[in-house]
Amino acid sequence: MDEGLILLLVGAVLAASIVVALGAARTGLPVLVAFLGLGMLLGSEGPGGIEFDDAELAREVGIVGLALILYEGGLQTSWRRLRQVAAPAALLSTVGVVVSALLTGAAARVLFDLTWLEAVLLGAVVASTDAAAVFATLRATHIRRRLARTLEAESGGNDPMAIALTLGLIAWIERPDEYGIADLSLLVVQQLGLGLVVGAVLGVAASWVFARVPASIGAFAPVASVAAAALSFGAADVLGGSGFLAVYLVGLAVGSTPSRYRRQLVAFHEGLAFLAQVALFIVLGLLVFPSELTEVAVPGLALALLLVFLVRPLAVWASTVFFDFSQRERLLLGWAGLRGAVPIVLATFALSSDVLHANTVFNAVFFVVVISTILQGSTLEWLAGRLGLLSPAPAGHEAPLEVGPETKLDLVDFVVAPDHAIAGAAVRETGLPRTAIIAVVRRGEDAIPPRGSTIIEPGDRLYVLAPHSIRKDVEDVFSRWRRRV
Numbered sequence: 001m002d003e004g005l006i007l008l009l010v011g012a013v014l015a016a017s018i019v020v021a022l023g024a025a026r027t028g029l030p031v032l033v034a035f036l037g038l039g040m041l042l043g044s045e046g047p048g049g050i051e052f053d054d055a056e057l058a059r060e061v062g063i064v065g066l067a068l069i070l071y072e073g074g075l076q077t078s079w080r081r082l083r084q085v086a087a088p089a090a091l092l093s094t095v096g097v098v099v100s101a102l103l104t105g106a107a108a109r110v111l112f113d114l115t116w117l118e119a120v121l122l123g124a125v126v127a128s129t130d131a132a133a134v135f136a137t138l139r140a141t142h143i144r145r146r147l148a149r150t151l152e153a154e155s156g157g158n159d160p161m162a163i164a165l166t167l168g169l170i171a172w173i174e175r176p177d178e179y180g181i182a183d184l185s186l187l188v189v190q191q192l193g194l195g196l197v198v199g200a201v202l203g204v205a206a207s208w209v210f211a212r213v214p215a216s217i218g219a220f221a222p223v224a225s226v227a228a229a230a231l232s233f234g235a236a237d238v239l240g241g242s243g244f245l246a247v248y249l250v251g252l253a254v255g256s257t258p259s260r261y262r263r264q265l266v267a268f269h270e271g272l273a274f275l276a277q278v279a280l281f282i283v284l285g286l287l288v289f290p291s292e293l294t295e296v297a298v299p300g301l302a303l304a305l306l307l308v309f310l311v312r313p314l315a316v317w318a319s320t321v322f323f324d325f326s327q328r329e330r331l332l333l334g335w336a337g338l339r340g341a342v343p344i345v346l347a348t349f350a351l352s353s354d355v356l357h358a359n360t361v362f363n364a365v366f367f368v369v370v371i372s373t374i375l376q377g378s379t380l381e382w383l384a385g386r387l388g389l390l391s392p393a394p395a396g397h398e399a400p401l402e403v404g405p406e407t408k409l410d411l412v413d414f415v416v417a418p419d420h421a422i423a424g425a426a427v428r429e430t431g432l433p434r435t436a437i438i439a440v441v442r443r444g445e446d447a448i449p450p451r452g453s454t455i456i457e458p459g460d461r462l463y464v465l466a467p468h469s470i471r472k473d474v475e476d477v478f479s480r481w482r483r484r485v
Contacts, residue, residue, distance in 0.1 A: 013042070017278040030373045032133055032340050035278055039285015052286040055351035062345030065280035066131070066159065067247050069341070071229040072273035073135045073156050074251025075266060078425060082153050082252070085146060088323045089153035092333075093128075094192075096154070096319040097161040100127040103311045104303070111299035112364065114357055117176075121169040122361045125347050126307060126368045128162035130340030131155045133373060137338060141381040142390045145419035147329060151336050156252075159342050160242035164191035166346045170353045194241025199249025202232045206250050207257040221261040222268040228254060258452070263431035263477075277341070284344045287351075293363055300367030307368060308375060312337035328387045335383055339372040410468050411439070414478055418458040422481035428452035431480065433473045436466035 016038060024034035042048030052058075082089070105123030108114055114122065134155035138148050168184035206228045213221055232250040233243035254265070293300075313334035320330060347362040355361065384390050416423050422430065427438055427450045441448040442461040448454065456462065466474050 013282060014275075014278065017282070030133075030377045032277065032281060032377075033370060033373050035281035036285045036288075036370070039282035040288050040290065041285075042282065043286045043288065045290050050286060052283075055287065055348050058283050058287050059345065059348040059352050061283045062280055062341065062348060065276035066244060066341060066345060067229065067233045068269075068276040069135070069273050070131050070156055070159065070244055070248040071251035072269040073131050073152065074248045074253075075225075075255040075269050076135070077152065077156075077252055077255055078429070079252055079256040082149055085150040085153055088320050088325070089150050089157060091319040092150070092154040092316065093157035094161050096315040097124075097127045097158050097165070099315040099318050100307075100311055101162075101165055103314060104307055107303055107306050107311070108364070111303055112296070112357075112360055114360065115173075117169060117173050118355060118357050118361065121166065121173065121350065121355065122364060124162055124165035124169055125350065125361060125365055126339055126343045127165070128158040128342050129155045129337050130342045131159060133338040133340030133377060134336070137336075137377050137380055141384065142419065143332070143381070143384045144389050145423070147332060147336075147384075147389060148419070150333065155338075156248045157245065160192055160195055160245040161188065162342065162346060163244060164188040164242065166349055167191075170349060170355060174354050190240055191242040192245060194239050195236045195243065195245030196241075196249070198236040198239065198241055199232060199246035199253075202228070202235065202246065203250045203253030206232075207253045210254055210257050210259045210261065213259070213261060215260075218261060218264075221264055225254065225265050225269065226272075258426060258428045262429065263433075266431065266480075280341050280345070284341070284348075287348070287362075288366055292359065293366065296360060296363045297367065300364045301371065303364055304368045304371035307339075308335075308337070308372060328389060332380075332384055332387055332389055335376055336380055337372070338376050338380075339369050343369055410466055410471055410474075412464050412466070412471075412474065413442075414462045414464060414481065416456055416458055416460045416462065416481075420458075420482055422456055423458045425456055426452065427454045427456065430456075430477070432464065432477055433466065433470050435470060436464055436474055436477075439463045439465040 017035060020034045020038050021031050023029075024031040040046055042050050044051045044053075101120060101123035103123070104126055105116070105120035108122045109116060109119035112119065112122070129151070134151055138152060141148070143151075164187055165184070168179075168187040171187075172179040172184060209224065209228075210221070213224065228250055229247050233247040236246035237243040255262070259265075313331070316330055316334040316337070320333070325333070343365045344362075347358075347365040350358040350361045381390070427441075430438065432438070438450045440463045441450050441454065441456070442463065443457065443459070464474060
């Protein structure tokens with residue numbers, strides 16, 4: 001195909017994705033479902049007529065896309081903010097995934113014409129929550145900080161567990177005489193253990209590097225960040241560990257590192273993650289053939305509803321029974337088990353293997369993802385409000401300050417709520433434009449002159465001094481401060 005035609009098609013698809021994203025935002029349709037629908041429209045059975053059935057290529061695109069999404073999720077977070085939820089998130093990412101896989105497998109055995117191993121494989125494929133869906137949903141909601149951080153940490157950590165189970169079950173199905181439960185258990189331990197070690201080691205190295213990148217090569221900071229993501233995933237994968245766990249941990253380490261480039265990196269990787277979502281869901285949409293969905297529609301819908309209303313809540317209860325979550329909080333955690341890109345990508349693992357009923361697995365996963373994204377994603381904040389688990393953001397006020405006859409400065413205040421992302425961060429980590437400063441921090445009756453190491457606490461009122469010309473940039477930063485992560 002001519003290079004110009006390829007670029008034309010790529011540009012047209014990206015332009016269409018922006019239009020679709022805008023339409024989804026205005027109608028309330030989850031953007032991930034909109035991208036998936038766009039891929040189906042472009043496919044061989046849609047108006048686009050693009051012939052695509054390469055499960056191996058879809059798998060590779062999915063792996064790269066998920067790695068970029070997980071890295072961006074880690075980058076947007078801080079270890080300081082996740083420490084308090086590390087234990088329950090770890091259990092949700094491991095015990096919760098195993099419970100979900102087994103219970104969903106039992107339901108799939110009844111609903112579909114699958115062997116026990118194939119049914120549990122389907123359970124493993126849909127067992128993890130999706131990082132892209134969870135990150136996107138949480139950034140648009142006002143769920144209490146502890147719950148939001150638990151969900152975010154879980155979604156970043158449960159993909160490696162689900163992937164290890166999927167790979168092990170595929171190997172077991174393909175080689176039933178040579179493979180067994182012991183081999184599967186060893187694979188899970190190896191994947192998680194090596195991924196954790198590689199992520200921790202390279203995360204420390206990346207933190208050291210990004211804290212010392214000189215201004216003379218500051219323009220290359222995004223290149224160094226992409227290199228860190230690629231090296232962490234590749235190193236863990238080559239060693240037999242989980243590249244997804246490693247890349248999330250390295251992103252978390254870089255995001256927790258005080259650096260003059262943090263704002264630049266966050267903006268760059270937000271765009272890159274959006275591009276990854278577009279590519280991932282469109283390719284996966286191309287792989288869906290609507291004519292094949294009808295025969296599994298009823299059992300697929302039944303499985304999706306069982307996963308939402310029964311399996312996920314039981315998995316949450318089993319994982320959090322020893323922690324001080326209230327019943328309302330457990331109910332919300334159960335409802336927030338959004339499925340998205342990860343199950344479909346894992347289903348391509350089955351499609352590119354010798355699993356006999358791989359098409360049934362893939363098509364069933366399609367219904368799980370669509371139902372979960374539409375039903376849970378669109379009602380999560382509503383349910384949190386009904387359960388009394390939303391934190392209203394305090395309103396701030398502004399006081400324009402004119403300095404000199406020509407130069408105008410704005411003095412804008414920002415009140416830090418307990419659930420704001422900025423709570424617990426150091427002043428040097430705020431990501432303000434270089435020409436804006438936090439002039440003073442009002443804490444109770446005290447006025448604190450801030451230093452770079454000053455920790456911002458809930459209830460603080462931050463007075464930001466900035467030129468009027470960059471007011472919009474400051475407001476963009478404020479919107480990131482208000483995120484519940």
